[in-house]
Amino acid sequence: MGRQPCCDKVGMKKGPWTAEEDKKLINFILTNGQCCWRAVPKLAGLLRCGKSCRLRWTNYLRPDLKRGLLSEHEEQLVIDLHSQIGNRWSKIASHLPGRTDNEIKNHWNTHIKKKLKKMGIDPLTHKLLSTTDQQSQQQQKQQEQEQKQQLQTPLTNDISDILDPNDKEPETPVQSTITEVKEEDKRMTSTFDTVDIMDSGFCIDDVPLIEPHEILAPCAPSASSSSRNSYGSSNNILGDLEIPDFEWLSDYNNMILWDDDLSSWDLLINDDGDSQLAYDPPRNQCPRMVLDQYTWTYGLI
DNA sequence: AACGGGCTCAACCGCTGGGAA
DNA sequence: TTTCCCAGCGGTTGAGCCCGT
Known part of the structure; x- marks a missing residue:
């Protein structure tokens, strides 16, 4: 008996999301809030399946997403993590705040793979390509032995589920138990969290730096500051959003940054200077705002 | 200007695991 | 224990963009 489809696909829209659909979903x-995704399209008035809505939100519309290319530091982190846990993109993404598994997976396949190959490193094994061939036979033998061992003594801790088989070789920095892997996860997370942003290699070359004083017109949270008309425009997305009296904005300084053509909104900055909401229109519809979260965060610090 | 090949990345597909009934 | 639903995951696809000819 097969699984039921995630939704009734008849009449469901597929393909790229329109700005109108984005507005509905964001709204x-x-x-x-995020509730049962299956119910979202119906309640939001979308002809999409719940899964499509969830993906659109998590991979593109989510407020805490960073945009733009991965920095050198992030890229190195991805490489390090990949060498330890393989293609577990969501796990890797959890170490890079604001990045999605899809984004990292794409970046790996389009950029990092080539980069590593250029450097003479096998992106699968993270070993020098020249030595890979020599080791492949040894690996095969080792894998055969491991398979025999598994048949004789089943693993109580399924380490094979955590670690890439290629990482089981002694010369790689591999932990031998799940506990150690988890501890390593924690260590790497905390390392990333506490990294000095000035030393982190964040790439600020990709976008022109805008000093905060050049772009900010901070206003204290107040009833008047939550007026849609303060920032809205008849030809912009936010103006059309049916956000209930901006009550959800009451904690923010209501900083909205507009594209030159006022066709999109990018950031809302709260009192702590955190970016809370970012809207990035489809790339073929309007030029992307030249300010991204990196720049903004960098500027604040 | 037109064409074609390569590249990028948003979106989709199918599968899995967890949890509720 | 079994069945079903749901969210999440990783692999794949294809439309649109870019760039060289």
């Missing part, structure tokens, strides 16, 4: 999530 719904901001108003109601």
Whole structure:
């Protein structure tokens, strides 16, 4: 008996999301929060399946997403993590705040793979390509032995589920138990969290730096500052959003940054200077705002 | 200007695991 | 224990963009 499809696909829209659909989804999530995704399209008035809505939100519309290319530091982190846990993109993404597994997976396949190959490193094994061939036979033998051992003594801790088989070789920095892997996860997370942003290699070359004083017109949270008309425009997305009286904005300094053509909104900055909401229109519809979260965070510090 | 090949990345597909009934 | 639903995951696809000819 097969699994039921995630939704009734008849009449469901597929393909790229339109700005209108994005608006509906953002509006719904901001108003109601994330609930049962299956119910979202119906409640939000979308002809999409719940799964599509969830993916669109998590991979593109989510407020805490960073945009733009991965920095050198992030890239190195991805490489390090990949060498230890393989293609577990969501796990890797969890170490890079604001990055999605899809984004990292794409970046790996389009950039890092080539980069490593250019450097003479096998992206699968993270070993020098020249030595890979020599080791492949040894690996094969070792894997055969491991398979025999597994048949004789089943693993109580399924380390094979955590670690890439290629990382089981002694010369790689591999932990031998799940506990150690988890501890390593924690260590790496905390390392990333506490990294000095000035030394982190964040790439600020990709976008022109804008000093905060050049772009900010901070205003204290107040009833008047939550007026849609303060920032809205008849030809922009935010103006059309049915955000309930901006009550959800009451904690923010209501900083909204507009594209030159006022066709998109990018950031809302709260009192702590955190970016809370970012809207990035489809790349073929309007030029992307030249300010991204990196730049902004960097500017604040 | 037109064409074609390569590249990028958003979106989709199918599968898995967890949890509820 | 079994069945079903749901969210999440990783692999794959294809439309649109870019760039060289």
